[in-house]
Amino acid sequence: MRFRPKRDALPFAGLASFMRLPYTQDPAYLDQADTAIVGIPLDSGTFYRAGARFGPRAIRLHSLYQLGPYHPILSLDVFEHLNVIDYGDLGVDLQDTQKAYRMIQEGLAPLIEQEITPICLGGDHSISYPVLGALASAVSPLALVHFDSHPDTLDAIRGNRYNHGTPFRRAAEAGWIDPEHSIQIGIRGAGRVPDPKGDPGPLPFEVISGEALWTLPPDQVVDRIRRRVGNHPVYLSFDLDVMDAAVAPGTGSPEIGGPLSRDILPILRGLAGLPIKGFDIVELLPEADPQNTTALLAANLVFEFLALLAHRKQKVSQE
Amino acid sequence: MRFRPKRDALPFAGLASFMRLPYTQDPAYLDQADTAIVGIPLDSGTFYRAGARFGPRAIRLHSLYQLGPYHPILSLDVFEHLNVIDYGDLGVDLQDTQKAYRMIQEGLAPLIEQEITPICLGGDHSISYPVLGALASAVSPLALVHFDSHPDTLDAIRGNRYNHGTPFRRAAEAGWIDPEHSIQIGIRGAGRVPDPKGDPGPLPFEVISGEALWTLPPDQVVDRIRRRVGNHPVYLSFDLDVMDAAVAPGTGSPEIGGPLSRDILPILRGLAGLPIKGFDIVELLPEADPQNTTALLAANLVFEFLALLAHRKQKVSQE
Amino acid sequence: MRFRPKRDALPFAGLASFMRLPYTQDPAYLDQADTAIVGIPLDSGTFYRAGARFGPRAIRLHSLYQLGPYHPILSLDVFEHLNVIDYGDLGVDLQDTQKAYRMIQEGLAPLIEQEITPICLGGDHSISYPVLGALASAVSPLALVHFDSHPDTLDAIRGNRYNHGTPFRRAAEAGWIDPEHSIQIGIRGAGRVPDPKGDPGPLPFEVISGEALWTLPPDQVVDRIRRRVGNHPVYLSFDLDVMDAAVAPGTGSPEIGGPLSRDILPILRGLAGLPIKGFDIVELLPEADPQNTTALLAANLVFEFLALLAHRKQKVSQE
Amino acid sequence: MRFRPKRDALPFAGLASFMRLPYTQDPAYLDQADTAIVGIPLDSGTFYRAGARFGPRAIRLHSLYQLGPYHPILSLDVFEHLNVIDYGDLGVDLQDTQKAYRMIQEGLAPLIEQEITPICLGGDHSISYPVLGALASAVSPLALVHFDSHPDTLDAIRGNRYNHGTPFRRAAEAGWIDPEHSIQIGIRGAGRVPDPKGDPGPLPFEVISGEALWTLPPDQVVDRIRRRVGNHPVYLSFDLDVMDAAVAPGTGSPEIGGPLSRDILPILRGLAGLPIKGFDIVELLPEADPQNTTALLAANLVFEFLALLAHRKQKVSQE
Amino acid sequence: MRFRPKRDALPFAGLASFMRLPYTQDPAYLDQADTAIVGIPLDSGTFYRAGARFGPRAIRLHSLYQLGPYHPILSLDVFEHLNVIDYGDLGVDLQDTQKAYRMIQEGLAPLIEQEITPICLGGDHSISYPVLGALASAVSPLALVHFDSHPDTLDAIRGNRYNHGTPFRRAAEAGWIDPEHSIQIGIRGAGRVPDPKGDPGPLPFEVISGEALWTLPPDQVVDRIRRRVGNHPVYLSFDLDVMDAAVAPGTGSPEIGGPLSRDILPILRGLAGLPIKGFDIVELLPEADPQNTTALLAANLVFEFLALLAHRKQKVSQE
């Protein structure tokens, strides 16, 4: 059985599951699914402008018109190789962070158990921590490939240790990611500099700064990523604020001086073949996105993630 | 079996069926349903600003947070008395009007056959014509209770006879509505005056003009409606442009000088008990509604429609 | 020859003269015109938010779809009785106020000379002063009927004597209006209280405050206006901020607690028969009007002004 | 010493303290202050759309242009009688509710100790609970005068007992308000009906429903409020969603069928003379307010609150 | 006689013909015109978001401030060499596609007959088909130079053969364009892949994909275009969605990964000298363009088209 997007539906009508794929948590579907789109509408980890709780809905709405099913560059029909479901949104408690994390880990458990690769739609970047925790039950540590304008490895913000500035320090402390095989792409702004007062300093990630992206061609970025992660299983975390603020204004912490979509697409496509065990795309703030360009980009990137998985599945099945 | 709205869901998460009622065309549900929310995203009958095709989606999104299940004025839990489903959106052909009308009539047929009262979410006002046609297979003619700032009884606009300015002339010609027991509320603007060149003139509807609403108390409006329709089966058509433009800007033909929501609610509630066989609420244009007040109003009015049906069902079952 | 609005044009197409009336300064048209729509895009008299220079364009755009030609309450086809042209926009100098005033007076002179009633689209309220100056060459003083939430009779703002807070003091000083037969409707907010430091105090206008409008029925407002102006020639100045801020947000100085369109329409219509020699409608700020309700209201009010003129012309010709 | 708003500043320039009053926590000012504007930007108690954390900033920005210093209806220069400071915004912890409450209570303590009446700018409605807690150290219980479309007396929402739906149950349990002398105005929607599953039912407040406001004249509303509170010290809590959604869209839970500003102003002014010990105005969501009408209304209402205090101070000093 | 843009007009005032060129269909002007701006506000060929009917108006409005008359790169005053008129908007029937096509062909006929080069402002991309049909009466087949992210050579969408996804298949079938000398620039997304079910496959156009544009310098793109079209007469069709979605969000089908304006300008300018017989610029959706960047771009591109024509005319007259 193949799950196919419903291509003949009127794009302005009906309910908006991702690409009109089956929206289900039915075990009969889980049995056959390879990957699942999972919304995690938690934004209590944000210190400035909230609203990423509406991110999953916006990504789904913008998936209805122009995406797939073919990926012309990887040259495949994604859904011929990959059974994809939309698992819906996990419940979250916006008032109790630790409880929200438990809900997320428990919500993902049935997928992890069945080796279904989760593609998580944030919410803010704090969700990466419990998602990595859920994945750790199956594979750990993971090599992190992290697109962002901020390192998100602070120890704490105003004393608070669990928020959208700290997920990867917490995950590294827990042993869920391996900094020695991890890499950050696009870091810029003042946030990269450690705070002298008590900050334990950056983690030993490799970093390709935002400024480096101005001149480094995508294929060299790809080379550095592939060399860094080697043949380790990978987690790919994509914070939309890695993009130039003018291109993706709909995030909570936009930064100038970043890449365009045409700089990012060849990097992502260059990762084809990597054993990616999980994805997130985070910090979409629909209220800050009146032209919907950030949501459109996010929906496209999720399709790129699907294509990466389909490509690997195709290759593995051909071997 | 009772179909209940899912009240405990996070309002920003998950798919948006109307009030999170069952979204289904499953015969097992149809067997038990009393009424069905039906989206009809057709806006090809519009001559100025299109976009009512996005109306059903907007109404569903704004139904998620604050509605029901209790109706404090009619003093009932709507879903204790009424089994409601969200039937989804009918397919429509935006390029071929007559085909679109056939699709609408055929789409509604399974509901009409099972005596399920349709509550139709437009789309533009042209949908009333095929909806009345579908209802006519069960009951005809109907008394029309028509809230609008325009009579929509033109013979043609620039030679075109099937559009959002003509549905009730066409329906009257077809014998689907009975002008002698029909009434229009809120008519204003210049559109009410017949065009001397070839216009066949107004239909013999009773009219309560927009200006009359400035001073006529709601209970007297209710009296006139009830007297006019008598004990005939009723179709209620609600064009959002009946409202004052400042209150409901998100329509294609807003008119100043109209009523507020607090003027309309007591009129609608005053219709409790009438044998209403079908509803539509039309001309919601989400792109013209940046503050979402029109969509919020529309979602509330749909809940009021449900309460009218629940109230009548309760009364009938008590008799 | 009758000038008629082009009713069969596509409302989204073509150039937007007011109601698609002849857009011309051609003497052949002036010879036959009774009234002229004149844009005066001057907003240098504003101290807070500028942008009323875009007002005339917005009013024209919103005149294209739903207006006239019939006025159902005054029961006439406006253009059967009145030859209306759109005279275009007067040149103004935004950097030199006195020069701008001269440009306005000279721009209006050909109309005044031919006894064509000007309907002036602001621009901010400072334009009333030069418009009254232009009219004074034909008839002076005029009885002012002034709808506004502010009296606009300050002597100066921060030392500046020619701005949108002072036009009627200047006009009274010049003898162009007669305070004893003038009346202000809707005044509210703190602005009505004279500044003890050097302010010469209010002019002897009659005032119907904004608060009074909460309970005074429109017909009594009409009575007071008619009694005040008697049979004097009238100038009607309509500042859109007289409306409740929630109803007409697109102005530079919105005030809460004002009337709705349905409160204002019967007052205006009640002025039918008065010898009105000129109109302005001012302070439309399209950038503050994302729902376009203020522009729509303004376009409708201009049509009401036309109907008042047509009605008087009809009556006079019947006598 | 009198603290005066700086009236001669350019309204688009400079920092925006409320009405450009002294922005200070300096004891020298506190010694002389009668009342203080206090921002409480906490919105973690919201379950749908966040963003009320930006409310205080928006209210301050909209206080700069048209407010005061004179109150024409109470006939006084507010700042001749009342020394007002802008105390700035209290620190809040968005991730830890109980800590946030402590911060609020501690932040208000210096004001309460000096008998400075706080006017609190939310934030969401959950702030009323800690504000009442802070006031309780000086006077308790208070008679609550509560404008809202929702009773906010739930016991819990999805198990959570401290949020914007529960403040007044918590406050009543703590003995900080006295339901027997408290009154709610504007309650409507389904929220007023108790949830049969475990809900302890409504508190013994007097309620003037939203529907009752459609016909009850403001002076009778005032009578009922005054009779209910008697001569008890009062806390006035104003949730902007009491207003009609079309008039005040910029809140998190807008409801149709509510009052306009002209219905609310005479009620508030009718409270002149009551011994009000504290105020809040909550649930302003600037991102949902593109026309800024809700922020403008909120700023005006704060000025009305100041006028009430000034009026009472004037009266007391005259006695 | 030279037709010149009116450069001294206030850009916010008056009617907005393109660059304030003569807005006329007067034969006296046609006799002298070299090229004509023609609005074709048809958007019934769109399947998702309508609104391109407002495109011509938006392009005209954004032509008023900064354009021309000099083209610094081609080093000429466009209007010294080229007589340009704004021919207004053609009538279209939004409900009857075939009739709309006839109206367009008939509307353009007077221009074609007089060898006036049309520059057509869409409307959606379906207009290219009738425009090519109109041109075919004078010259056929044409070499197509087609900027777009989609090939628009589908056979049908949901059975419908005349819409914005099919114009160039229909035109090729009619023999109006010659695929062997035609080229498409910017194609990307999944749409380029033929649908296996019955799709006749792509036409033999040369294609420079969107991905190719990431690295191919503009002069090489120009070389490939010039080689492909040789010395054949050319039709240039510019779909604004060829641009990166972040740069031109105001279209109905935006795609990520596209070029910026600085990538497109040197390509267009590189076409100087080609015998271009007609242009269109399509799919501008003003409602999706709140920052107006897409409309501004479109107005600039029309000026570039004019410069290309002026340059060729200058060159020819110099020979």
Next chain:
Amino acid sequence: MRFRPKRDALPFAGLASFMRLPYTQDPAYLDQADTAIVGIPLDSGTFYRAGARFGPRAIRLHSLYQLGPYHPILSLDVFEHLNVIDYGDLGVDLQDTQKAYRMIQEGLAPLIEQEITPICLGGDHSISYPVLGALASAVSPLALVHFDSHPDTLDAIRGNRYNHGTPFRRAAEAGWIDPEHSIQIGIRGAGRVPDPKGDPGPLPFEVISGEALWTLPPDQVVDRIRRRVGNHPVYLSFDLDVMDAAVAPGTGSPEIGGPLSRDILPILRGLAGLPIKGFDIVELLPEADPQNTTALLAANLVFEFLALLAHRKQKVSQE
């Protein structure tokens, strides 16, 4: 004493001085300040869309969240080396240009006298003229480094000689800038071509056109700037419309075909070490910037200016 930004404040709370630096004109602070942020909210020099008067406020608001204090590329903590104050906004007279210029020059005088480098936030580009006049009392002529899409060296616009198109002609005539050591970067559009009718022609600035920036690497732009200015004292004027319109739509005269932020940042950083005596950043129009990307960019660029000053101060102190 070091003035530090308050980094621990809630970014949505409190008053918004630039980066929460001391907001003061207190001589005690002036004594120790190295540089001052100065708002100059004058926009009467604009001929199209006004609103730059709100520019300083928007820049301050967007400085609160992500900026500094570290500059990772220049490798310094800006505020360790530089004492920065926010001097507030200068008073300006929007109705009297010459008076406004005097107010600006007098407002800046205390800073110039104390050798405090002003960083001026416009307002429109006309402010550069009086700012240069103020600086001339200390150092003159200055080498101008001017980022803009327009040369702003017109002699007059419609006879008006003091506006946002003329500041550098006036400044050159006054001898305040030295064209022989001045350079303009980004000039494009038709405005660069002199008007044959009476225009005195361009000044002898070096020009790097907008088109040249398409291919010239930033380091070569830097070389040309440094060569041009040599060791002369420099004034840096940054008109936000130098940016591509799609990247910085919030200006009054956006132009397509311009640079992105990642093209501009390396140029600015390449100027490290130059003796810059004053800065302005102008033409931010917040109302045209719904995604806030232009304001965010502007706030970032001001931080870059601070870093340039800090870097030079550090270097000088190290020598």
